[in-house]
Amino acid sequence: MRSQTKWGYLFILPMSALLVIFLLGPIIAAFFMSFTNYSIGIPVKWVGLHNYQKFLQDRTFLTSIFNTTYFCFTIVPLGTALSLALALLINQKIKGITFFRTIFFTPVIMSLVVCGLLWMWIYDPYYGLLNNLLEKVGFPAPKWLKDPQWAKPSIVLMTLWRSAGWEMLIFLAGLQSIPRVYYEAAEVDGANKFHCFWHITFPQLRPVTLFIVVMYCIWAFQIFTEIYVMTQGGPLNSTTTMVHQIYTHAFRSLQLGYATAMSFVLALIIFGLTALNLMVFREK
Amino acid sequence: MLKSRRWRMVGLGLVVLMTTGLYAGIAYSSKVKLEVWLNDNVAATRDFLNKQMIPAFEKENPNISIKMVYINWERFYEKLTTSYAAGAPPDVIEPGGEDLGMMVKHGLARPLDDLLADWPAKDDFYDSAWETATYKGRIYRVPLLADVRSLIYRKDFFQEAGLDPNDPPDTWEELADYAVKLTKREGGKIKRAGYHDWTYFQWQEFFYFMWQNGGEITNKEMTKVTLDSPECVEALQFLSDLSSKYKVMPLGGITAPGALPLVGAGIAAMQRSNATVLAETRRYAPKVYDKLGVALPTKKKLRRAGVYVNALVIVPLSVHQKEAWEFIKFWVKPANMLAFDETLFQFPPRKSVAKLFVEKYPELDNFRRVLLEYGVAPVPVPSWGEMYMPFTRAVEAARYGKKTPEQALREYADELRKLLKEEGLL
Numbered sequence: 190m191r192s193q194t195k196w197g198y199l200f201i202l203p204m205s206a207l208l209v210i211f212l213l214g215p216i217i218a219a220f221f222m223s224f225t226n227y228s229i230g231i232p233v234k235w236v237g238l239h240n241y242q243k244f245l246q247d248r249t250f251l252t253s254i255f256n257t258t259y260f261c262f263t264i265v266p267l268g269t270a271l272s273l274a275l276a277l278l279i280n281q282k283i284k285g286i287t288f289f290r291t292i293f294f295t296p297v298i299m300s301l302v303v304c305g306l307l308w309m310w311i312y313d314p315y316y317g318l319l320n321n322l323l324e325k326v327g328f329p330a331p332k333w334l335k336d337p338q339w340a341k342p343s344i345v346l347m348t349l350w351r352s353a354g355w356e357m358l359i360f361l362a363g364l365q366s367i368p369r370v371y372y373e374a375a376e377v378d379g380a381n382k383f384h385c386f387w388h389i390t391f392p393q394l395r396p397v398t399l400f401i402v403v404m405y406c407i408w409a410f411q412i413f414t415e416i417y418v419m420t421q422g423g424p425l426n427s428t429t430t431m432v433h434q435i436y437t438h439a440f441r442s443l444q445l446g447y448a449t450a451m452s453f454v455l456a457l458i459i460f461g462l463t464a465l466n467l468m469v470f471r472e473k
Numbered sequence: 474m475l476k477s478r479r480w481r482m483v484g485l486g487l488v489v490l491m492t493t494g495l496y497a498g499i500a501y502s503s504k505v506k507l508e509v510w511l512n513d514n515v516a517a518t519r520d521f522l523n524k525q526m527i528p529a530f531e532k533e534n535p536n537i538s539i540k541m542v543y544i545n546w547e548r549f550y551e552k553l554t555t556s557y558a559a560g561a562p563p564d565v566i567e568p569g570g571e572d573l574g575m576m577v578k579h580g581l582a583r584p585l586d587d588l589l590a591d592w593p594a595k596d597d598f599y600d601s602a603w604e605t606a607t608y609k610g611r612i613y614r615v616p617l618l619a620d621v622r623s624l625i626y627r628k629d630f631f632q633e634a635g636l637d638p639n640d641p642p643d644t645w646e647e648l649a650d651y652a653v654k655l656t657k658r659e660g661g662k663i664k665r666a667g668y669h670d671w672t673y674f675q676w677q678e679f680f681y682f683m684w685q686n687g688g689e690i691t692n693k694e695m696t697k698v699t700l701d702s703p704e705c706v707e708a709l710q711f712l713s714d715l716s717s718k719y720k721v722m723p724l725g726g727i728t729a730p731g732a733l734p735l736v737g738a739g740i741a742a743m744q745r746s747n748a749t750v751l752a753e754t755r756r757y758a759p760k761v762y763d764k765l766g767v768a769l770p771t772k773k774k775l776r777r778a779g780v781y782v783n784a785l786v787i788v789p790l791s792v793h794q795k796e797a798w799e800f801i802k803f804w805v806k807p808a809n810m811l812a813f814d815e816t817l818f819q820f821p822p823r824k825s826v827a828k829l830f831v832e833k834y835p836e837l838d839n840f841r842r843v844l845l846e847y848g849v850a851p852v853p854v855p856s857w858g859e860m861y862m863p864f865t866r867a868v869e870a871a872r873y874g875k876k877t878p879e880q881a882l883r884e885y886a887d888e889l890r891k892l893l894k895e896e897g898l899l
Contacts, residue, residue, distance in 0.1 A: 228579055229553070229554050229557040229558065229579055229580075229581070230557065230579040230580030230581050230789070230790075231578070231579055231580050249862075249863060249866070313728055314723070314725070315662070315727055315728065316728070316730055332723075332724075332725055335724070335725030335726070336725070337873065337875075421673075422862070423865075423866070423869065424725065424869055424873065425866060425869050425870060425873055425875060426866055437862060438859075439554065440550050440551040440554055441550055441858055441861075441862065442858040442859040443550065443554065443575070443579050443858050444858075444859065445554070
């Protein structure tokens with residue numbers, strides 16, 4: 190037995206070493222870095238809690254927290270509902286259903302940069318497909334990414350389009366694992382489709398929903414590529430997110446110490462949100 | 474016996490191969506490998522450097538090999554930061570004109586006064602170019618190209634609007650008046666902007682009018698912030714009025730489809746830009762090229778326009794400082810500088826080269842005049858990295874009507890004072 194344990198540890202040693210060197214080590218180093226004025230080319234100085242106090246007065250960072258929270262509280266419920274709706278639609282044995290599963294999933298496999306560039310043109314106020322269609326039917330055509338009021342909803346819409354396919358597949362797997370007998374028993378008792386969904390499907394999907402909500406929250410709090418490609422945080426900081434601010438401070442302002450402090454604040458927020466989700470979705 | 478002999482021959486062959494490889498490796502590694510990062514590049518630039526200039530330099534200097542890395546502005550500081558963190562920075566870099574203070578602050582540029590003292594070619598560069606390379610009395614970089622900005626306009630649109638194509642606007646009032654006449658609308662939307670700004674660089678647009686009104690963000694010594702002065706407020710008000718009062722361009726701007734610039738594509742009648750606009754129009758819409766005019770910058774109190782001199786810097790951590798200097802001197806030799814700047818259609822900052830450039834492209838003579846007589850470079854504030862995006866947002870806030878120009882500039886000036894105080898300048 191002891192020899193087996195020894196072998197077990199030996200087998201997990203390479204991966205553990207990699208995790209320590211490339212994950213744990215940098216996290217610990219970054220933690221210490223967040224208490225310094227670390228930047229490239231200048232001597233490092235200990236500044237204590239200065240970086241953590243600074244962000245409380247940094248209006249742009251506080252705006253980014255608001256924007257990130259906005260993205261989280263719009264994308265998560267809308268994305269979850271949309272992907273569940275799509276999963277329910279494609280969970281049917283009809284001819285050609287594979288085609289629909291494919292087209293719903295295709296945006297997921299596209300590069301985020303390509304999606305961003307594509308949607309920048311769709312949203313263009315002058316040449317974009319969306320405004321051309323809206324104007325043809327007589328609706329007002331907003332400036333989308335160039336309007337501070339519309340920039341955030343534009344990002345949300347593009348994000349939902351891109352990500353819903355992935356969650357749809359996970360929900361689909363969950364739907365197909367629900368035992369058929371429950372529905373048969375409900376039919377016998379005279380339940381209609383809504384009753385079946387509310388009393389059987391939705392409760393049975395609880396673990397899957399928890400997983401999707403947690404993943405969506407983590408992902409929503411890390412939105413960066415869309416902002417970097419499409420808006421650079423504008424107009425008027427209406428779309429800047431926490432990760433975008435961390436990137437800007439690290440790689441444009443060269444304030445790496447301050448950027449790592451922001452990263453830890455972001456990590457704490459994500460931990461807190463994940464814990465909250467686990468509490469809410471806990472089995473009673 | 475035959476088998477054993479065969480194996481002996483194979484073994485001997487391997488030893489010979491390994492020894493040759495070892496010697497080749499030693500020979501190769503005894504060469505100095507210089508890594509150079511270049512931001513300003515297009516296909517023609519890469520062709521010139523890879524096929525002509527670098528082979529010529531390596532032939533003259535057989536102990537040096539050049540590794541030219543072509544990057545873009547968006548990724549430049551990201552790559553530089555990670556290369557420094559990895560302990561493998563490049564030897565020579567080409568940063569932007571407004572970054573000098575930030576580069577010196579972060580130890581990313583070494584003073585070159587010792588190297589320039591004995592360099593006879595130094596006097597051939599324009600004084601204004603050396604000024605942009607100087608921080609607190611020391612020169613930190615060698616000018617490579619002068620990104621000169623001025624007013625570019627469509628002569629055919631001027632004629633269409635009943636304006637004299639050889640008489641572009643001279644003052645702010647004329648600029649607004651001409652822009653109104655040149656603006657075209659369709660269904661309530663601006664189809665052609667009378668004047669279009671460089672939307673991504675709002676701070677440069679503001680600087681353009683700020684300098685023309687005699688304003689500045691700080692004094693030369695950076696001991697006093699003047700960004701909230703009446704001159705600066707008036708400049709930002711005028712910039713805001715172009716979209717809100719005169720309505721000559723939409724807020725947020727119009728995106729040019731494809732690679733053609735706005736005036737080349739006919740989306741704008743006038744824009745403030747550099748010679749790249751002419752180069753790209755000539756490449757993608759050659760029939761329009763002759764319809765472009767280059768005007769001198771407008772004036773309010775002064776006739777001014779921005780000059781952003783991109784230059785070559787020797788990275789302090791480089792262990793090949795001497796070789797880096799040799800390569801820089803080779804690059805800025807008149808023939809090489811002319812060929813390089815021609816690929817980008819940017820103005821050479823050397824007098825002898827500029828003369829040849831203008832002889833070849835007389836339509837760019839006004840850019841030369843801006844460089845000589847009207848050019849201004851931004852004050853090299855060391856906290857430029859921290860300030861340029863918030864600054865852009867402050868200008869946006871005024872243009873979108875969220876704050877008055879006075880409010881926007883006063884709030885930002887207070888933040889700049891805090892930053893400069895942290896730098897020990899105020």
